[in-house]
Amino acid sequence: MTKFSVLILGNASAAPTLTRNHTSQLININEQYYLMDCGEGTQLKLREHKIKLQRINHIFISHLHGDHYLGLIGLIQTMHLMGRATDLTIYCPSNIKEIVDVHLKASESQLKYTIIYKMVNSKDSEVVFEDNKVIVSSIPLKHKIPCSGYLFTEKPKPRRINPKAIQEYKVPKHCINRLKIGEDYTSLEGETVKNTKLTMDSLPSFSYAFCSDTKYFEKIVPIINGVDLLYHEATFIEEHADRAKKTLHSTAKQAAEIALKSKAKKLIIGHFSNRYPDLNVLLNEAKSVFKNTELAVQGNEFEVSNSQ
Numbered sequence: 001m002t003k004f005s006v007l008i009l010g011n012a013s014a015a016p017t018l019t020r021n022h023t024s025q026l027i028n029i030n031e032q033y034y035l036m037d038c039g040e041g042t043q044l045k046l047r048e049h050k051i052k053l054q055r056i057n058h059i060f061i062s063h064l065h066g067d068h069y070l071g072l073i074g075l076i077q078t079m080h081l082m083g084r085a086t087d088l089t090i091y092c093p094s095n096i097k098e099i100v101d102v103h104l105k106a107s108e109s110q111l112k113y114t115i116i117y118k119m120v121n122s123k124d125s126e127v128v129f130e131d132n133k134v135i136v137s138s139i140p141l142k143h144k145i146p147c148s149g150y151l152f153t154e155k156p157k158p159r160r161i162n163p164k165a166i167q168e169y170k171v172p173k174h175c176i177n178r179l180k181i182g183e184d185y186t187s188l189e190g191e192t193v194k195n196t197k198l199t200m201d202s203l204p205s206f207s208y209a210f211c212s213d214t215k216y217f218e219k220i221v222p223i224i225n226g227v228d229l230l231y232h233e234a235t236f237i238e239e240h241a242d243r244a245k246k247t248l249h250s251t252a253k254q255a256a257e258i259a260l261k262s263k264a265k266k267l268i269i270g271h272f273s274n275r276y277p278d279l280n281v282l283l284n285e286a287k288s289v290f291k292n293t294e295l296a297v298q299g300n301e302f303e304v305s306n307s308q
C-alpha cells in the first residue's frame with residue numbers, strides 16, 4: 001500500500017491561540033517525511049502525533065515571517081540533543097542560515113550534524129528537490145517578503161507484476177525489472193509476450209501544492225494545474241478583503257477561485273485570522289466557489305487517494 005498524506009500541525013496566522021498553532025504540516029509520501037513550514041510549537045505537535053523527529057530530513061520554509069519558522073531553532077536543537085548524525089536540508093527563499101547561525105553562535109553550540117541550506121527561487125518555479133520517487137518545485141507567491149510555495153509531484157510508478165502470468169509464461173526473475181518499466185518479454189525460444197499480459201497498470205501518482213502566504217495571484221495557476229490536493233491560505237473572508245489586500249493575504253473566496261482555475265481536485269484552506277472563532281464562515285465562503293473544500297483543522301490528516 002502506498003501513502004500520500006498531509007498532516008496539519010498548525011493553521012493560525014499572526015498570533016497563535018490555545019487551539020490553533022502556527023503553520024506547519026507533515027507530508028508523508030510512502031513513509032518519507034517532509035516538513036512544511038515550522039511555526040512555533042511544531043516539535044510538540046510532532047511529538048503529539050508520535051512522529052520521530054529524526055525521520056525528518058527535509059524542511060521547507062515558505063518565508064521568514066515568524067508564524068512560519070519560529071519553531072525551527074527549537075526543532076534543530078532537539079534533533080541535536082537527541083544525537084542526530086544525519087544531514088538536514090532546509091529550503092527557504094531567504095537567508096535562514098544567518099538566523100540559525102546567530103543562535104548557534106550566541107549559545108556557543110556546535111551541532112552534531114550538518115545543515116545544508118538551499119536557497120529557493122521565489123520568482124520562478126524551479127525544481128528544488130528530486131529523488132527517484134518525488135519532485136519538489138517552488139511556487140512563486142506574492143507576499144510582503146520573498147515567499148515560496150512548494151509543489152510535490154510523485155514520479156510515475158512502475159507497472160505491477162501479475163504473479164500468475166509470470167508463472168504461466170515462466171518469466172525468469174532477472175527479467176522482472178524490465179517488465180516493470182513496460183518492456184515486453186522475449187523467451188530464450190524467441191517467443192514474445194506483450195507486457196500487458198504480464199503486468200497490471202501502475203498505481204496512480206499524486207501531487208500536492210502548498211500555497212503559503214500570498215495575495216490572490218493567478219500566476220500560480222499553470223504551475224499547479226490539475227493538482228490532486230491544494231492547500232491555499234485563506235486568512236480572511238470577503239468582508240475583510242481590504243485587510244487581505246493591505247497585508248498581501250487571500251480571502252477564502254480567492255483561495256477557492258485559484259482551486260477552480262487550476263482544476264484542483266480538492267482544496268484545503270488554512271492560515272486563519274484569529275478574528276474568526278467559527279471557521280465555518282471561511283469554509284462556507286470557499287465552498288460557494290469550490291465545493292470540495294475542507295478546513296485545515298489542526299490534527300487532521302488528509303490522505304490523497306483515487307476516491308477523494
Ligand SMILES: [Zn+2]
Pocket residue numbers: 013014065067068213271
Ligand atoms: Zn503567515
Ligand SMILES: [Zn+2]
Pocket residue numbers: 063065143213
Ligand atoms: Zn507572511
